Amino acid sequence: MDLVRNEVGRLVPDTVNGKPQTPYLGVAKAAPSGSKTGPPIRSCRDYPADGDKRVPDLETALRECGLRDGMVISTHHHLRNGDGVAMPALEAAARLGAKDLMWFPSASFPCHAAVIDLMESGAVHHIEGSMNGPLGDYCSGGRMRGLGVLRSHGGRWQAVQDGEVKIDIAVIAAPSADVFGNADGSHGPSACGSLGFALADSIYADKVIVVTDNLVPFPCLPWQIQGNHVDQVVVVDSIGDPSQIVSGTTQLTRSPDRLLIAEYVARFVRDAGILRDGFSFQAGAGGIALAATAYLRDMMRAAGVRAGFVRGGSTGLLVDMLREGLVGSILDGQTFDLDGVRSIATDPRHVATSPFTSYNYHGKGNFASMVDVVVLGATEVDLAMNANVNTHSDGRLLHGIGGWQNCLFSGCTILAVPSFRDRIPVIVDEVTTLTGPGELIDVVVTERGIAVNPRRRDLLDAVKGSDLPIRPLEAIQREVLDLCGGKPDPPRVTDEPVAVIKWVDGTVIDTVWKVAR
Amino acid sequence: MTRSSGTHPPGAEAAGDAPGVGSAGPRGEDVRSDCFVLLEPRASGGIDLDLRSKVEPYYGESIRAQVRNTLAVLGVGHARVTVEDQGALPFVLDARLEAAARRCGAAGDRRVLPGSRRDHPGTARDRLRRSRLYLPGSQPKFFVNAGLHGADAVILDLEDSVHPREKDAARILVRNALRLLDFGGGERMVRINQAPLGLVDLAEILPQRPDLILLPKVEHPEQVVEVDRAIQAASDGGAGPWLMPILESALGVEHAFAIAGASSRVVALTIGVEDYTADLGVVKTAAGEETLYARSRLVNAAKAARVQAIDSVYGDVTDMEGLLAYGRRSRALGFEGMGCLHPAQIRVIHEAYAPRPEEVARAAAIVEAYEAAQTAGLGVVSLGSKMIDPPVVERAQRLVRTAQAMGLLEAAGGPDRGGD
Numbered sequence: 001m002d003l004v005r006n007e008v009g010r011l012v013p014d015t016v017n018g019k020p021q022t023p024y025l026g027v028a029k030a031a032p033s034g035s036k037t038g039p040p041i042r043s044c045r046d047y048p049a050d051g052d053k054r055v056p057d058l059e060t061a062l063r064e065c066g067l068r069d070g071m072v073i074s075t076h077h078h079l080r081n082g083d084g085v086a087m088p089a090l091e092a093a094a095r096l097g098a099k100d101l102m103w104f105p106s107a108s109f110p111c112h113a114a115v116i117d118l119m120e121s122g123a124v125h126h127i128e129g130s131m132n133g134p135l136g137d138y139c140s141g142g143r144m145r146g147l148g149v150l151r152s153h154g155g156r157w158q159a160v161q162d163g164e165v166k167i168d169i170a171v172i173a174a175p176s177a178d179v180f181g182n183a184d185g186s187h188g189p190s191a192c193g194s195l196g197f198a199l200a201d202s203i204y205a206d207k208v209i210v211v212t213d214n215l216v217p218f219p220c221l222p223w224q225i226q227g228n229h230v231d232q233v234v235v236v237d238s239i240g241d242p243s244q245i246v247s248g249t250t251q252l253t254r255s256p257d258r259l260l261i262a263e264y265v266a267r268f269v270r271d272a273g274i275l276r277d278g279f280s281f282q283a284g285a286g287g288i289a290l291a292a293t294a295y296l297r298d299m300m301r302a303a304g305v306r307a308g309f310v311r312g313g314s315t316g317l318l319v320d321m322l323r324e325g326l327v328g329s330i331l332d333g334q335t336f337d338l339d340g341v342r343s344i345a346t347d348p349r350h351v352a353t354s355p356f357t358s359y360n361y362h363g364k365g366n367f368a369s370m371v372d373v374v375v376l377g378a379t380e381v382d383l384a385m386n387a388n389v390n391t392h393s394d395g396r397l398l399h400g401i402g403g404w405q406n407c408l409f410s411g412c413t414i415l416a417v418p419s420f421r422d423r424i425p426v427i428v429d430e431v432t433t434l435t436g437p438g439e440l441i442d443v444v445v446t447e448r449g450i451a452v453n454p455r456r457r458d459l460l461d462a463v464k465g466s467d468l469p470i471r472p473l474e475a476i477q478r479e480v481l482d483l484c485g486g487k488p489d490p491p492r493v494t495d496e497p498v499a500v501i502k503w504v505d506g507t508v509i510d511t512v513w514k515v516a517r
Numbered sequence: 518m519t520r521s522s523g524t525h526p527p528g529a530e531a532a533g534d535a536p537g538v539g540s541a542g543p544r545g546e547d548v549r550s551d552c553f554v555l556l557e558p559r560a561s562g563g564i565d566l567d568l569r570s571k572v573e574p575y576y577g578e579s580i581r582a583q584v585r586n587t588l589a590v591l592g593v594g595h596a597r598v599t600v601e602d603q604g605a606l607p608f609v610l611d612a613r614l615e616a617a618a619r620r621c622g623a624a625g626d627r628r629v630l631p632g633s634r635r636d637h638p639g640t641a642r643d644r645l646r647r648s649r650l651y652l653p654g655s656q657p658k659f660f661v662n663a664g665l666h667g668a669d670a671v672i673l674d675l676e677d678s679v680h681p682r683e684k685d686a687a688r689i690l691v692r693n694a695l696r697l698l699d700f701g702g703g704e705r706m707v708r709i710n711q712a713p714l715g716l717v718d719l720a721e722i723l724p725q726r727p728d729l730i731l732l733p734k735v736e737h738p739e740q741v742v743e744v745d746r747a748i749q750a751a752s753d754g755g756a757g758p759w760l761m762p763i764l765e766s767a768l769g770v771e772h773a774f775a776i777a778g779a780s781s782r783v784v785a786l787t788i789g790v791e792d793y794t795a796d797l798g799v800v801k802t803a804a805g806e807e808t809l810y811a812r813s814r815l816v817n818a819a820k821a822a823r824v825q826a827i828d829s830v831y832g833d834v835t836d837m838e839g840l841l842a843y844g845r846r847s848r849a850l851g852f853e854g855m856g857c858l859h860p861a862q863i864r865v866i867h868e869a870y871a872p873r874p875e876e877v878a879r880a881a882a883i884v885e886a887y888e889a890a891q892t893a894g895l896g897v898v899s900l901g902s903k904m905i906d907p908p909v910v911e912r913a914q915r916l917v918r919t920a921q922a923m924g925l926l927e928a929a930g931g932p933d934r935g936g937d
Contacts, residue, residue, distance in 0.1 A: 254835075256860035257662050394574035422550060422604030423572050447665055483661060485583070485607040488575035 003497075003511075008386070010434055012508040013497050017102075017126065017146045019164070021500070022507045027439060030505035036362065037163035039204055051180040051218060053233045058092040058211065061232040062169065065207035069099040070125070071168035074205065076197040077107035078173070078185055078334070082244030085173035085211050087114055088236075094123035102146070104167060105129040106156060106197040107400050111244070119144060128165065129156075130400020131499070139498050140396040142514035148397070148499030150390060150512075153197065153333070154359025154366070154406040155502050160200045161362045164506055170201035170208045172225060173239045177212035181230025182223035185335075185352070186345035188214030190239050192246060193314065193335020193344045195224040196354030202229040213239045224352055250315040250337045252294055253287035257418060257447045262288050264445045264468065265375055265416050266295030271466035272459050274373050274412055275305055282311035282368075282407060283375040285336040288416045292375050293317055300326050311358065311371055314340035314350065322349060331367060333358065333403065359406035361505045366409065374410040378417050380431045383473055385438030385453050387415055388431040390501055393424055395432055395491035395515045397499065405504050408440035412459065419446040419480045425488060427477040432491050434510045435501055448476050492516040539621030541686050542613040544601050550658035552605035556617040557597040564588060564595070570602035583607060587614045591624040607631065608693040609657045616686035631697045633725075640704050640728040640759065642784050645669050645922050646825055647854035647870045648863045649706060653678035654687035660694045664701035666860035667867075672706040675718050676733045684714060688721045695725035704728040706761070712740070716747055723751045727758050729784070734792065735762035736769040738779035745780040759784040761827065765792035770811045773818030785825035787856075788815050803839060805846075816851035828855035837865050844869025867923070877920045883913035 003011045006023035014021055022030070047053065055061045073093060075086035086105060091114075093101060101124050103115060108127070113134040118124040126146025131139050139148045151159055159165040174183035175190045185195040190213055202208050202225045210225065211234045220227075253259060265288070269275050275296065283289035283296075294317060300307065307327040312318055314332045316339030321327045329349040335341050343350045358367035368374075378387040379398060392398045407413065417426050426446070442459060444451045449471035452460050463470060481487060493513035503509040534540050537558065544553035552570075564585055570577055584598060591614065605613070608631045618624035649670040652659050655678070663671045673691040675684065695705055708731035709718035719730070732744055741762055748757045760782040764770050770793070777786050790808045794801040801807065812828065819826035828847045831840045840862055847855060848870050855870075857863050872880075883900055887910045890898045898905040920926040 254859075254861070256666060259861060260662075260665060423606055424575055424604070447662055483606055485576065485579055488572075489578065492574065 010510045012511050024503050024507040024509040036161045054179055055232045061209045061234050065169045067098050072102045072104050074104040074167045074170045074201045078192045078195055079240040079245045081109040081111050082241040084240035089171040100125040103127045131397050132399045136397030140515050142498050151502045152401040152405040153355040153403045155504050157200045157355045157360040158362050158506050160204045167201055167205035170205035172198045172210050174210050174212040176214045176216050176220055177210050178218040178220040181210045181227030181233050182220040183210050183225035184220050190242055191341045193341045194332050194352035196333050199354040207231045247337045253291050258287045259291055260447045261416050262291030263295050265292040269373055270299050272462040277305050278308040279372045280309050281373045282371050284313040285315050289375045319343040368406050369409040371410040373412040374407045375414050375416050378415050380428050381444050382428050382431045385441045386431050386434050387436045388433045389435045391433040393432055395493040408436050412442050414443045416445045419448045423484050425480050539617040541616035548603040550604050552602040554613040554617040555599040558623045559595045561595050565597045567599045571604050587611050587629050590629050591618045591627050593623050608697050612690040612693045615689050631693050633696050648857050648866045650857045654691045655679045655683045666863050668703050668863045670704035670706050671700050672708050674708045676708045676710050692721050719747055729759040732762045734765045738775045741779035761785045763787050763789050765789035766796040770814055773815050777822035777824050785827045786815055786819045787827040788829050790829040825853045828852040830856035834859040840865050841869050880913035880916040884917050
């Protein structure tokens with residue numbers, strides 16, 4: 001493995017887990033060709049004519065799927081920290097004696113920390129997916145055998161479609177399913193809303209196992225996952241802890257500083273002329289983004305403006321706006337609270353989507369680039385407006401990419417961040433890990449002012465004359481460094497890669513290095 | 518090492534440290550942007566520092582250097598030092614080190630002052646005082662961004678929000694904050710304790726030129742005079758701060774006019790309804806009927822003495838509709854502002870105390886008519902078919918000035934700084 005310098009000046013490995021890599025080339029520079037990959041041809045004669053694909057348990061299902069050493073097993077994070085399927089599936093594989101598996105989750109959560117034991121025992125070789133908390137520290141400390149590969153939600157779809165990752169067995173947790181394998185996320189005791197993260201795996205994996213705790217009579221309506229892709233159905237007592245799957249209600253933050261940032265975001269959207277009839281936006285369930293949505297709602301009411309569509313991360317707040325007529329529809333990638341789950345189950349204007357609709361580099365267009373304005377967070381942003389969402393400023397893995405990279409393609413990408421956290425400055429000279437290039441980041445909103453990317457002359461002109469605190473990023477940084485006592489020490493990392501950050505097109509944009517002890 | 522009982526501040530014994538040992542600051546995982554310092558001076562051996570910091574990878578070396586430098590300035594050359602840091606900013610770490618050193622008698626009268634800002638905006642006797650944001654003096658995490666929320670003033674509080682054991686440490690924190698932090702366009706107010714403790718507070722903070730001192734639990738004009746004299750005595754040639762006495766008892770309310778006139782530094786009177794209702798032996802309600810008399814009496818006394826009348830606070834920080842209604846009633850009584858317990862209240866309070874658009878429009882029309890009459894040399898001002906009496910003109914002029922200050926009306930020199 002050699003290190004090469006990519007288009008943004010970062011050293012990246014030319015080979016990852018034995019596969020040759022393309023270093024990042026620039027935004028929209030990769031021009032892949034050839035055909036998409038596909039699963040092996042199957043015949044319906046090999047499946048029960050009565051449609052009943054049930055097997056007694058996960059071990060039987062895995063055995064019938066032909067589990068072997070070195071296979072790729074995928075799971076999905078629509079049950080979030082309440083997930084009770086991924087660990088039992090991997091542990092069942094370990095009990096069957098499988099070694100050197102690659103776990104390919106759409107994201108991992110603290111409830112998956114026990115994968116560390118499976119990596120120590122040799123059952124799991126490495127993880128290609130987000131890693132945080134204990135898993136992040138395990139990888140950052142260089143203890144994982146393979147390199148971690150972090151991909152965006154869209155990048156995961158791209159990697160599956162172009163054959164970069166071949167999923168041997170997909171295990172899909174389903175809040176409702178029938179014996180045929182049709183599955184739905186919006187009903188049942190463990191309802192979570194959208195199952196969009198599992199869609200690619202259901203189509204492209206060699207074998208697909210659906211695991212449910214709510215078997216419904218055929219047909220499971222609506223079906224978000226089509227049973228025609230499914231090999232086995234396993235019925236269990238519980239697929240997870242509902243209290244950790246969605247929150248009861250999503251509370252608005254009361255933090256004065258977060259509220260101030262949120263208000264600046266909303267005022268920027270209004271004063272820049274983005275808030276107009278038929279506009280579209282995406283804001284997640286994070287404290288600042290949610291509060292910004294609430295401020296936008298008030299401004300929409302005051303101006304008599306209605307949004308065409310919003311992309312979620314749905315919450316009760318968006319659902320109320322849908323009911324009030326302030327938004328035309330919700331295109332939902334992930335459902336965060338019970339109001340969201342109830343709405344997606346009952347309101348035809350609230351639709352479950354997958355990264356295919358919105359984020360996939362190999363798609364014939366993406367919803368994400370049609371969104372007028374998106375509000376995102378970041379751990380760090382540098383003076384070139386590059387941003388980091390993956391590592392702490394000391395170099396340790398912090399969290400995955402999620403849809404963050406994919407959302408950068410909106411008409412106006414706003415990073416809403418505090419200027420420092422617990423004395424640690426957020427605006428830095430150079431990001432520790434480059435997750436997204438500054439040319440796609442249009443506005444940085446902090447409690448100390450708003451910086452507009454000089455490339456966005458149009459936005460700068462649009463807010464001229466508004467009373468918003470528009471300031472150069474450097475000025476905000478200087479003020480914060482004064483308060484914090486100067487620049488922090490740079491991260492102490494070694495020259496040994498432990499993970500790579502993929503760009504949306506599959507190229508390698510940055511490397512995560514083993515931290516020095 | 519023995520304590521020098523003449524120099525250590527009140528409250529030091531209550532901190533509960535062993536003889537010769539001084540500690541300051543909160544400890545525990547929940548603490549944010551603050552630190553705990555334990556100082557054990559010794560006869561020799563230099564500084565032995567045990568640092569546990571949440572920001573070790575970023576500022577560990579910087580913190581170690583700061584601890585050594587600060588202790589040197591405090592005259593502490595030999596000590597065991599424990600610092601448990603949860604992301605304290607440098608001015609907070611300095612304040613905690615100084616408090617610990619003073620508590621164990623190691624620092625004498627030495628102080629560690631952070632670099633000073635020189636660009637504090639000025640104040641004025643009759644400036645807008647619609648909102649003043651309370652900041653508990655022992656909780657520095659709230660200080661740093663307090664100036665960003667657009668309040669007309671921030672109050673660094675040394676009185677009721679600070680535990681009696683923490684008065685000495687809070688005084689140092691507040692001093693450093695006044696010296697270093699940018700509170701935006703807001704007036705920098707400090708609520709000191711009652712004398713004699715309040716005079717110690719005053720001595721520590723006056724060199725940092727606070728704009729206004731709130732005096733708690735004032736019942737007699739003499740209490741104001743005492744503070745006025747202390748300010749005069751400490752004067753370094755500057756104008757010195759304004760005073761805002763707080764009336765918190767039946768007796769204080771009875772003496773409102775005399776208190777307002779006790780010093781030319783008094784620019785406003787305000788009321789503390791929590792203590793006042795306790796003094797009356799009545800229950801405090803959201804509607805506030807039980808304080809109506811006292812508040813009206815205060816307004817009358819303040820206006821008679823030509824100072825501002827400022828209302829108390831609204832306790833439920835989640836009830837914005839209740840706050841708006843309370844503020845509007847308060848303005849109707851003659852108050853010009855009130856306190857804030859949460860920054861979210863600021864905007865609502867500014868709205869409540871703003872004159873209605875139709876009031877502003879009518880006042881502007883009257884002022885215009887008056888100016889036209891002056892230009893024409895007419896003695897009588899008329900608007901439409903109506904004659905306008907001189908007191909109506911005066912009130913309109915005052916309202917126009919207020920509206921301009923609030924940014925509701927363009928001043929001759931262009932729009933003023935907005936309320937948000």
